């Protein structure tokens with residue numbers, strides 16, 4: 001019984017932590033990366049992907065959509081947990097357009 005209660009508390013604490021990170025993130029303060037609010041996909045990319053390392057980790061790559069999706073999963077495993085699904089999609093679109101397999105370096 002004790003153990004159960006603790007487990008429940010832990011998942012509650014984790015959920016709260018995730019929500020809190022989302023609230024303080026500069027990226028989520030504004031909407032979805034549409035041009036209308038001034039947060040273009042490029043700004044979303046710069047703010048998000050520059051949060052943990054330099055942008056050249058991404059800009060030096062040329063990947064297809066499936067591989068960029070894989071990179072996003074990988075970054076989420078490193079802690080990039082504040083994006084909405086729409087924000088994530090708009091970054092992937094941006095990456096495919098600018099750093100896709102066939103884009104010249």
Ligand code: HEC
Nearest residue numbers: 048049050051052053057058061071074075078079080091
């Ligand atoms: C929460 C921190 C974090 C964020 C945000 C983040 N990354 Fe990373 N990224 C890492 C870590 C940690 C590594 C691996 C260690 C290293 O190489 O510095 C890494 C490595 C990479 C690599 C090298 C290949 C690999 O998978 O190790 C690429 C490409 C990359 N990131 C792209 C991105 C892109 C694109 C974004 C934005 C969508 C992004 N990262 C956002 C933490 C992050």
